[in-house]
Amino acid sequence: MTRELRIGAAQLGPIGKDEPRAVVVERLIALLRQGADAGCELVAFPELALTTFFPRWYTQDVAGHDHYFEKAMPGPDTQPLFDEAARLGVGFSLGYAELTEPDACGDQHRYNATVLVERDGSVVGKFRKVHIPGHEADEPSRPFQHLERRYFEESPDGFPVWRCFGGIVGLATCNDRRWPETYREMGLQGVELILIGYNTPIHYAPDPSQNELQGFHNHLTMQAGAYQNGTWVVGVAKGGTEEGVESLAESCIIAPSGQIVAQAVTTGDELITATADLDWCKQYKETLFDFARYRRPDVYQRITSQKGVIEP
Numbered sequence: 001m002t003r004e005l006r007i008g009a010a011q012l013g014p015i016g017k018d019e020p021r022a023v024v025v026e027r028l029i030a031l032l033r034q035g036a037d038a039g040c041e042l043v044a045f046p047e048l049a050l051t052t053f054f055p056r057w058y059t060q061d062v063a064g065h066d067h068y069f070e071k072a073m074p075g076p077d078t079q080p081l082f083d084e085a086a087r088l089g090v091g092f093s094l095g096y097a098e099l100t101e102p103d104a105c106g107d108q109h110r111y112n113a114t115v116l117v118e119r120d121g122s123v124v125g126k127f128r129k130v131h132i133p134g135h136e137a138d139e140p141s142r143p144f145q146h147l148e149r150r151y152f153e154e155s156p157d158g159f160p161v162w163r164c165f166g167g168i169v170g171l172a173t174c175n176d177r178r179w180p181e182t183y184r185e186m187g188l189q190g191v192e193l194i195l196i197g198y199n200t201p202i203h204y205a206p207d208p209s210q211n212e213l214q215g216f217h218n219h220l221t222m223q224a225g226a227y228q229n230g231t232w233v234v235g236v237a238k239g240g241t242e243e244g245v246e247s248l249a250e251s252c253i254i255a256p257s258g259q260i261v262a263q264a265v266t267t268g269d270e271l272i273t274a275t276a277d278l279d280w281c282k283q284y285k286e287t288l289f290d291f292a293r294y295r296r297p298d299v300y301q302r303i304t305s306q307k308g309v310i311e312p
């Protein structure tokens with residue numbers, strides 16, 4: 001018996017700085033309905049899918065950007081998406097900026113988060129971005145800022161996976177996809193499907209020679225992560241030119257073989273779909289990448305604990 005899950009990647013085009021949440025949520029609902037029409041049981045939305053990519057602007061006081069954050073998930077603006085998901089019987093993942101309730105010391109925390117929601121509209125779990133790229137201080141010489149390190153804390157929670165949708169599902173966010181540890185952490189927990197939202201500006205200020213390689217690196221990392229861990233990977237972009245900044249689209253669905261089985265062809269709102277046979281993962285997890293049989297953590301441990309390069 002195969003375990004087939006029909007999945008969608010709901011790529012978004014630009015979201016304007018002044019676009020109200022309610023209008024964005026209508027766009028998300030339209031894509032969710034397309035997913036339902038295409039037979040999807042699960043639709044992935046991008047990173048920070050409710051607002052423009054606000055870390056491109058500096059504010060002296062970080063709280064000056066709190067209007068871009070969600071204090072509850074679902075909240076008043078996102079409840080219609082949860083309701084429609086339950087009505088349609090389509091689950092989803094959604095990236096958003098999370099502002100926590102004050103803790104015992106009265107401190108609030110800001111995370112680049114993604115929520116995973118079941119087909120009945122219930123919350124399965126939440127992931128907070130682990131690898132936070134960019135910079136903390138204003139760098140006016142850049143054509144635009146990438147101030148994620150100013151606005152978001154790094155997650156202390158790592159990479160959990162959840163048994164849901166008939167398999168084992170994990171989440172990651174944008175820059176996380178470039179790091180092999182992201183996939184391996186989840187691979188070691190038996191992950192079969194990883195959903196990854198991203199906002200990737202084409203222009204990379206620290207080294208513009210990478211600009212023309214953005215598409216290559218995007219697929220390179222996710223295809224390698226899928227293959228080396230025997231898992232499906234969905235990469236879903238907010239693409240196009242948003243507030244003057246061009247971002248990569250090229251959303252895709254990748255099989256455990258590392259092959260791309262569906263890819264977006266526009267830079268706007270677009271749904272791509274695939275039928276993911278979760279049992280395909282076994283062909284890699286039980287052969288080439290049989291971790292229990294072939295991995296050598298004893299040796300890796302020994303090498304990484306050595307100090308420095310061995311000199312001749």
Ligand code: CDV
Binds near residue numbers: 174201
């Ligand atoms: N949103 C991101 O994490 N963007 C980074 C850029 C800044 C390199 C990315 O890895 O795509």
